[in-house]
Structures are given as structure tokens and as C-alpha cells.
Amino acid sequence: MIRDERLPSGELQRIDEAVRGNWHTGDDVDFEEAVAYHESLPREKQFARVLETADRPLLQPRAGVPCLDDQIDLLRHLEQDGLADLLPTTIDSYTRDNEYGKAKQGLEDARESGDDTLNGFPAVNHGVSGCRELIEALDRPIEVRHGTPDARLLAAVTFAGGFQSFEGGPISYNIPYTKEGSLEQTIKHWQYVDRLAGAYTERGVRINREPFGPLTGTLVPPCIAIAVMLVEGLLAATQGVRSLTLGYGQVGNVVQDVAALRALRELGEEFLPDEVTVTTVFHEWMGGFPPDEARANGVIGLGAATAAIARPDKVITKSPQEFQGVPTKEANAAGLRTTRQLIDMLIEQDITIDGIGEEQELIERATRSLMDAVYEHGDGDVARGVVRAFESGALDVPFAPSDSAAGDVLPARDDDGRVRIFAFSDLAVSDETKEIHEARLDDRARSEDRDRSFAMVADDVDAISDGKLIGRPTGGETDAD
């Protein structure tokens, strides 16, 4: 069974060759030549350096379109009109499924019709030289953002193509993103990705890796998100990754969000080896958005305000068109500027909110329980432990579409809007933690004069898109007919 051990270099090479054979653009990957290419890049394009030396939260949007020229235009717009500090390249869904043939078809259709027939940039199809053209055309560092369970070829091509940051991880890009992929298998695949990043790192090219913190984006309790971040961070560190950005998706309660980001940073520092530089990224609300740009700006505003108080190293912004579909470049830049204005107006203010310490304490305690369970399930090995913990339900993610997770844990907001756990199922947290969560949810049930039930969960899922934080039953409407 899988172990959290560094891939031996022979093994790396063997996989490397096999993977590169999956699509013809893999042939152009040459590690030595790629290291030299990275060395030729100017300092402003060194992702890890730019991020780790920043003295304020850097802003980064999401963005990807099929054709290279369009992607250059799009990113240039976000750089110039959005003043993005860091740029993204979001990969299309076919590439995420390793369906390079379908992606090729989509790309050809896009080139002919001018329509965006793919929901992202098929980097493998564009190959090493296409990626480099992109890197060279822009002034800021660019990250690969995707959702690919088996991202080996994507990593090989994009690292050789000059990208120095790569989102995802074996859990965070499996559990929320796919139904059938086995967790053990994805960990193996990501050991390769991380080892490859480690190999570059050893040659002085620090590839930044960013586990995807928001998971399903839908009311994920902070302890679960942070535990997954720690596990993925540990797995990556084992493979030689030295620049790690741990992520967290806004839940919308300011105290809980600030507490969670602090817990993430502190536990990250504590759990990860000293030689790893840990940074944090805060994602503006990742759940369902209101179907109205004005209201969406309110959601974005709350995210920005939270970021200004919590001061993560990086913020991933949303656009006011999030609800509708992939945003226009103007809307994407607008989301950046709204966020920028709010952060810049707030960041110099000393805002100390009560109760963050207690909430952080609560989050850390539950996270430690989950981490203990992972280690126990793996007899001290975090790779084996995480697979088994997901199998047993000791670790679980709400709304997980994956067969590898029980998906039995259900979250709901308490009376203050903090995300609590409504159904624990087999989640490995202490009875004390459970009692606290239950007590808070009981408070809410009382103040709404209804029982704790799935209706609360469903109401909370819709709440923000309906204009509120907490899904309270509304006087007039009823769900019954």
C-alpha cells in the first residue's frame, strides 16, 4: 500500500517517461533544458519569491480560455485593468479528465468558431512552447489552476513550459472533483507531481505548490479544510516541495474566517518541516453566488473586508458574474478592483475583533483530532492514514461527489452564522467538540423555532445566493405545496 516516502529518482524517471508518452506534446519536455529556461526568467516572474516576499495580500483571479492569443489578451487585461499581482491559467475540463483528444477537438472548434467551446486553457495541447509564449507575454508570475486528479502530464508540460506554481493535491483535487478516482491512486499521481516540483526546487527553481483549500466550496467546516491542507502539505514536503501555499475558502462569518486563517497558518508552521516556507491563500466565497451582479459585489466586498482583517498572503478573487458562468474579462477585472479598493482602505486599520482566539482554539482542537486520526489510521504514515481515514469516515468532506469519501458529514450554520457540523457520522472529533457544535446548532434551532434537520442545511446552501448568510425559514414562503 501507498506510503508517504520520497519517490526514488529511478521511479521518478520511469513514471516521467510513461506519462510523457500519453500525448505527443510530452515529447518536448526536457528537464535540464527546462531548468535553464526557468533560470532565464526575470525575478518578477519567480512565483514563490514574489509571493513570499510580499508585504500585503496579493490578488489573483481565476481565468482560462481555449486559445493562446485569447489567453494572453485575457491575462494582459487582468494584469493591466485588474492590477492582478499574480496571474492564473485555469485549465479546461477535458484536460482535467486526461481527455487530450477531446480537448484538441474543442481547441480546434474554438479556433474555427471563435466560441469558447472549452471552459479553460488546454495547456497540454498547447505544449511546452505554447506555455512559454504565455509566460513570456505577461509581466507577472502565472499559476496553473485546474482540478485534475491525475495531473502528471499537465505538471510535466507546464513546469517545462515555465509555470512556477501549481494548484491542487491528491485529496483536494479528487474528493470535490471526481466520482470514481481512488484516493490511493491520486496520491501516487501527486507524489509524482510533487516530486517533480521537488526536483526543480533542488535545482534552484522553487516551484510553489498550492493545495486547494475550499474543497467543495459549500459550507466546509474549517477543521476539515485545514486537516486536508496539512495532509497535502506533508505529502508535498516529503517529495521536496519547499514553497507551500495552504488554502481556505471564506465561509462568510468574519470571526470564523479570521480564526480559520490564523489556525491554518499556525498549524501549517507547526506540522510542516522547517525547511518549507508556508504561505496562506484566502478564496473569496466559493459557494453559490447571488444571480445579480450588484449583490455579488456585496459578497465580494465581505470577502475583501475579511481578507483585510485576516491578512493572508494571497486572495483569490471572484467576479460579479460568478453566478452566471465564466466571467467576461471586464467583470473579472472588476472583481479584482473592488477587492483591491476594500482591502487597501481597510488594511492599515487596526481592527481587533473579540472571540477570534476562542474560535481559533475550537478549530485547532478539532483539526488536531482529525490529524491524530489520520496518523492512527496509517500507523504513523500520513499517506496510508488519509486513505484509510476517508474510508472509515474518520475524515470526510461535506457534499463530496467522490466514492472515496463517505460524504456523510453535513454542515449547518449556527445562530451567529458560523459553520458547524450538523451530522458528524464517523468524523474523528472529540465528544467535547461534538457537544459544542450541537449546542450552537440547538441555539439556532431554538431561535428559529424548528428542529435541526436537513432543511436547515438546504436553506444554508441557498442562503447567500438568496441574499442572507443564514438560511432562516421565511415567514411567508413554505417549502410545502
Next chain:
Amino acid sequence: MIRDERLPSGELQRIDEAVRGNWHTGDDVDFEEAVAYHESLPREKQFARVLETADRPLLQPRAGVPCLDDQIDLLRHLEQDGLADLLPTTIDSYTRDNEYGKAKQGLEDARESGDDTLNGFPAVNHGVSGCRELIEALDRPIEVRHGTPDARLLAAVTFAGGFQSFEGGPISYNIPYTKEGSLEQTIKHWQYVDRLAGAYTERGVRINREPFGPLTGTLVPPCIAIAVMLVEGLLAATQGVRSLTLGYGQVGNVVQDVAALRALRELGEEFLPDEVTVTTVFHEWMGGFPPDEARANGVIGLGAATAAIARPDKVITKSPQEFQGVPTKEANAAGLRTTRQLIDMLIEQDITIDGIGEEQELIERATRSLMDAVYEHGDGDVARGVVRAFESGALDVPFAPSDSAAGDVLPARDDDGRVRIFAFSDLAVSDETKEIHEARLDDRARSEDRDRSFAMVADDVDAISDGKLIGRPTGGETDAD
């Protein structure tokens, strides 16, 4: 000289007749008939009742166009698409100058050309029946918002026309709005307006009065704004006003804004007679806006977040087009919805920020000094006192265009972004207060490595429109050439 005494009823009648003779629509004003008309209005249009019984901050935009039909369409849009709780009718500048002839011309031009040749609704020209048509066409209560130093005819016509709320006051609609009007004269004019409101109130028609808190909208130190609110509140109460909404314009520092709103409410309760119901209104940032709708949404977002924490009774919203000119109705509604989303997401959260008590204490102390000075200057009479305090500079407003104010006080932000007083001139605050302000500004000067100077003031005036709260010197740019 002027005294803070209730106008005798004979005097009220005498002025009333004189005022109504100023423009022919005054002839249609009949107090008894008007009281009956107000009594016929449904409960949802009773402004004071709706505001005073609300259990959450009510939202109100600003809006006024010349023609009646257009004004109805505009307000209906703000009611339906903006979900405004309270509606406004903003009056044009000619009416504010009592130039009803010019307003008539503008209105005729507007009707012919379809262009908005006036910057607001000329309510006097529309007359009692025009106002009533407006009141009847909408579902929410509507307030007259203007900026008229001599608003006697406007009040007579609009009260008879069914409006139950009237913004402004003798100081707040003089000092920021006009150059030559004498303060004594405006107080006399507003004694009439307030007495008329009082006369309706005695007949069971509670007219809500709202002194204009933001004054010049530009870095007004809270103690000054609050002192003016208390003075205007006292003057109105003397004339029989029983529903008073005291205002305050956001300065952008969350702690200071929350502290100021609390100080406003508490001092309001303390200074005003028990029979007056005091409510508060928070104005989203009233100074220069960024020339970019996305950034403007950030400014609006910060205002909304502050409102959710401070919980005033009412919030006056801005639109993302504030910089450019009078907003389209869509942009106006968008500002409402962005604000609504943010407030509704935050309002149920328990957010207690450190240091609000101390800041409130500081504001209250300075406000009390100013009020003491007013009473002293008037030998116990607030009307006389305020005129003389402005004459001597004991009371002053920064950037006041009026000859009645010294306009020598200059504000600047401290290192945390709170508005402090940079030049006190003759402002009647204690040495202790001065030392605190100076010390805070010295901290900022030190951290910017420059002297306290007018450059700081100028930089702060532009800061928010340039994307920051504090006007720090920027490395690259210099003001010298």
C-alpha cells in the same frame, strides 16, 4: 437677536402667508386640508412610524429628476429593483436657491427636450397636487432631500403635498451649501420649517426631521458633525418636532465610524428632550469617489460593512456612478442591493471590535466641549450660541464655503486612518483633546517621514478616490515638478 424659542402661532401664520406668496403654488397650501390628507395615507407611508419601528437598518438612496412621470418611474425602480425601504426626492439646485422662475424654465426645457436639465425635482413648481401624485404612486414613505438654506416654501408645499420627512437644518444646509447666507437668518427660516413640522405633529401627523450630518462630506471630524446635529436637534425640538433622525457621514475608519454613531445616538438621547424620538442615519462615504465603478463598489462595501456593525436606524446608500454624475436608476438600485447583501450577510454576526469605547469617549469629550462653548456663547441659548460660536471659530466646519464659518479647521487622518484635527484654529476643544489629536498626527508624520502639513490634508482628500484610505506620499510620484 435670535433666540431658541418656539415661534408664537401668530408669527407662524404671518410667515406662512408671506412665504406662500413667493410662488403661485403656495396658494394651494391649506393646513387643515393637508392634515386630513395625511390622515388618509396608509400606515406604510407614515415615515416616522416606519423608521422608528424598524428592527434593522432601513436603506434609502438619493434620487431626483425634473419631471413628475420620470420621478415616479425612478422611485418605482428603486422600490422594486433596489428594494429601498424609504424613498427620497432630491430637489434641484434652482429650487434650493429659491429661484422658482429658473426652475420653471428648467422644468419646461426638460419636458420638451427629454433631457435632465435640472439636477433634481422642483417640488415647489410641481406644487401640492404634483407632490401628492408622487406620494400616491409609490408604496414606501418618501423624504424631501435638498440642501436649501431657506426651505420655507419647499416645506410648506411638500408637507401639504404629503411628504412626512424633511432633511436639513439651519447649519447643515447653510455652512456646506452656500456662501453668503447668514446663519442667524437661516436659523430663523428653519424655526419656521420646524414649527410647521411641529404644528403637524401636534395634529397627530408626526413629521420626521433629519439634520444633514455629513456637512461638507470631506473628512469632517465626528465631534464637529455631532455637535451640529445636537444643536439642530435642540432647535427643532423647541419648535415641536418629535421625530428626529440625526446623521453622520462615514469617514472610512471602521472603529471611528462605529464609535461616532454610538456617540451620536447616546448624546442625542442625552441632549434632546425625552418626548423626542431619536433615530440615527449613516451616510455611505460622502467625499470624492473613485472614477471607476468597480472601485466605487469597494467603497460602498466598506460603508455597508460599517453599517452592519454600527446598526444605525437608516443608511443612505451611494451608487457606483457617484464619481461621474447623477447615477442611472439601475446604478442607483445596484448601490442599494450591494449594500443590502453585505448588511444582510453581516448583521446577524456578533462582531465586537476593540477600542470603540475609547474612541467614543474621545469623540464625546470633544463634542461636549463644543456644546459647552455653544451654550456659553449664547448665555445658555443654543440659537444665539451657535451663531456666535461660528463667528468666533469656537465651532467650525472644514472646507466650509460659507462666510458664516471660519473654515479654518483642517482635518487629516492619523496612522490608523481616523480623522483627526490638524489645524484647530479657534475650535473650542480642550488642550487635552488637542494633544491627543496632535500626538496621533505626529505618529503618522513620523511613519511617513514628513512634516505635518497641508500636503497631508490634500493627499487625504484625494486618497479614497485614488484607492486608499490614507493619503500616504507615494515613492515614485512627487507633487513638485
Next chain:
Amino acid sequence: MAQTVILGVIGSDAHVVGITILEQTMEAAGFDVVNLGVQSSQQEFASAAAEHDAEAVLVSSLYGHAEQDCQGFHETLRDAGTDAVTYIGGNLAVGQNDFEATRERFRRLGFDRVFDSETDPQEAIAALRQDLGHRNAETKERVSA
């Protein structure tokens, strides 16, 4: 007897929250729901519909590739011998499209009804009641004829 409805997310789309809510609401409304989950193929929809003799097939798609994923969908259903009513809903096109055009495209692909992502689950239930009631009535007519 409760009416059986097949529900799933087509293609390689993994957005599961919408169908989770739909499943719960439809079950509460008395339907038998067979939830195929995310990333379901055309064949899986067709087999399930045939196997359960389903009266409706509800396809969800959020990620923007619905049109490609649904090419030939109704043939696949027909080949499996099912003539269930078909609905599709979610975020059906990449980008900021005009929904009416999108609706038209999916109608032409053979879907009986097309829903946008603002759809309340209750609307889908109301539509099902109408469409399935109608089919039952038709069946009865045919029987009595």
C-alpha cells in the same frame, strides 16, 4: 404508485450540490428518485431509465460543457427503449450567454424542458406534475380507447 425519476450530472461534471438539493426536494414531494450522482455517462442515464421504467430523466450540468455532453443523448435513450420525459437544467453554456438562445439549443437537442440555474426545485416539481400527469392521462385514454 410513486413516479420514478432518474437524476444525475452528465459528462465529467462534478458539481453535486444542485442534484443533492433536487434529490431531497423531489423525494420530499413523493417521487422515487434514482440519483446517479455526478459524472454520469449517457449510457448510465439510459440504462437506469430502462431498468427502473422511469417516467422522467433529469439531467444536470453546471460546468459549461452540456452541449457537447448531450449530443445524441435522446438517441441513446431511445435505443435503451425508454421514452421518458427529459429535462435539463443548470449552467448550460460557457460564459455569459443569453438564456433564451441556450434554451432553444437544448430544445432542439430533444429536451422537453430546459431550466436555468435560477430554477427553484419546486418549479421542476410543478413541471413534472404537469407533464407526468398529462402522460398518465394519455396512457389512460389509450387504454380506454
Next chain:
Amino acid sequence: MAQTVILGVIGSDAHVVGITILEQTMEAAGFDVVNLGVQSSQQEFASAAAEHDAEAVLVSSLYGHAEQDCQGFHETLRDAGTDAVTYIGGNLAVGQNDFEATRERFRRLGFDRVFDSETDPQEAIAALRQDLGHRNAETKERVSA
């Protein structure tokens, strides 16, 4: 000798912050500024320009009535016997207008330059330097001719 500039807000407009900043910046740049303040009439501008033999008259308007307020402005100046360069700036139309059209309108009213509300005071100073330098040169030519 420092060049004299008349500055003020026209009509019944009371927006004072812009001219306060303009005044300070122009004085720092070495101009003699006569600030008429807000709510200044055409006649006040004209008299001040004549009295101070001003080389430029800078009109500010924020509140949206500039066009009405400036009808006949240049005649009033001429009648007072001044041929100063005239600038106008601020928020020159009610509502969300296209600035190019607005600029054209005020050019036609006779203003030498028209500035929008995004104008940095330094731009106005640069323009003054150019225009007044030029006029001085012209004057010299006329004298030497």
C-alpha cells in the same frame, strides 16, 4: 512676475473642495491666485479678471448646471475688457454623459480648454504654462512688430 489667475465656482454651485486644492497647488507652483470661492457670478469673474489684469480665468463647476451658468460668459468677460485664457473643469453635465460631447459643447461656448473631473491639478498647471507662455510670446511679437 507671477502670473495672475482668477479661480472660482460659478452659478449657485457650492462644491468648494476642488478649488481649495486647485488654489493651493497653483500657488505652490508660483501663480498669483485670486480665489472668488463658490457661488460666483459671471460678473464677479469678469470684474476680478479686469481688476487684476488676469491672464487666465479658471471656472469650476461640479453640480451639473454648468452649461446654463456659462451662457454668455465670454461676452461678459469681453464687456469687462479682459481677454484672459479661459478654462472650465469639474463635473460639467448632469448624469452619466460622454465627456467628449461635453467638451465640445463648452468649447463652443468659448472656453479655451475643458477639463473633466479626473483632472489632476498638475495638468491644469502644465496647460497654463503652455498657454500663458505662448500668449506672452505673442504679446512680445506684437510689441516688437
